[in-house]
Amino acid sequence: QKEVEQNSGPLSVPEGAIASLNCTYSDRGSQSFFWYRQYSGKSPELIMFIYSNGDKEDGRFTAQLNKASQYVSLLIRDSQPSDSATYLCATYFMDTGRRALTFGSGTRLQVQP
Amino acid sequence: GAGVSQSPSNKVTEKGKDVELRCDPISGHTALYWYRQSLGQGLEFLIYFQGNSAPDKSGLPSDRFSAERTGGSVSTLTIQRTQQEDSAVYLCASSSIRGGLLSTDTQYFGPGTRLTVL
Numbered sequence: 001q002k003e004v005e006q007n008s009g010p011l012s013v014p015e016g017a018i019a020s021l022n023c024t025y026s027d028r029g030s031q032s033f034f035w036y037r038q039y040s041g042k043s044p045e046l047i048m049f050i051y052s053n054g055d056k057e058d059g060r061f062t063a064q065l066n067k068a069s070q071y072v073s074l075l076i077r078d079s080q081p082s083d084s085a086t087y088l089c090a091t092y093f094m095d096t097g098r099r100a101l102t103f104g105s106g107t108r109l110q111v112q113p
Numbered sequence: 114g115a116g117v118s119q120s121p122s123n124k125v126t127e128k129g130k131d132v133e134l135r136c137d138p139i140s141g142h143t144a145l146y147w148y149r150q151s152l153g154q155g156l157e158f159l160i161y162f163q164g165n166s167a168p169d170k171s172g173l174p175s176d177r178f179s180a181e182r183t184g185g186s187v188s189t190l191t192i193q194r195t196q197q198e199d200s201a202v203y204l205c206a207s208s209s210i211r212g213g214l215l216s217t218d219t220q221y222f223g224p225g226t227r228l229t230v231l
């Protein structure tokens with residue numbers, strides 16, 4: 001069973017702090033990873049993707065990928081109350097032949113003013 | 114440009130009725146996906162269309178579910194004889210396959226259709 005695992009949370013951080021969201025995946029063949037943000041009652045919105053080991057930065061967001069450990073994370077610097085949402089990690093499982101993303105169940109982030 | 118659009122945004126139906134959900138992908142996107150998200154659950158893959166290729170129907174939960182994509186653009190997801198367990202948000206996503214590499218296929222989601230089966 002191919003899986004993407006995330007801690008469901010909630011992860012609570014104070015405004016201005018760094019929020020760290022983590023994701024592990026079961027398939028060593030996975031090559032690219034996507035982070036989506038989903039506000040309550042809304043559809044997922046792409047934040048960023050990463051497919052090389054190391055860090056990728058986009059504004060206040062940094063994605064980190066460690067393929068050897070099968071681990072991907074999303075850091076949110078200077079967290080704002082508007083960042084409060086569920087964050088979904090997703091990847092393609094290459095060996096299934098299925099061209100669809102497999103999503104984790106998401107981590108709920110609460111940024112306290 | 115315009116994003117993925119879906120209609121209706123909400124649909125309430127009675128058990129046993131058929132429903133049709135529509136998705137308009139981003140213009141120029143050749144790949145189209147349907148997912149389902151039940152209350153408090155993760156996203157569940159249903160079906161995938163890519164160009165003129167045969168769709169990947171491996172995620173459809175039963176033969177009551179079907180989908181088609183006309184002219185390589187608009188897609189309709191049909192649920193026959195709806196059951197209460199079909200209640201969920203149905204999400205459509207589209208992407209442009211860059212260089213045929215699955216690993217960089219970035220999907221963009223529509224707003225979803227919330228289906229409630231009474």
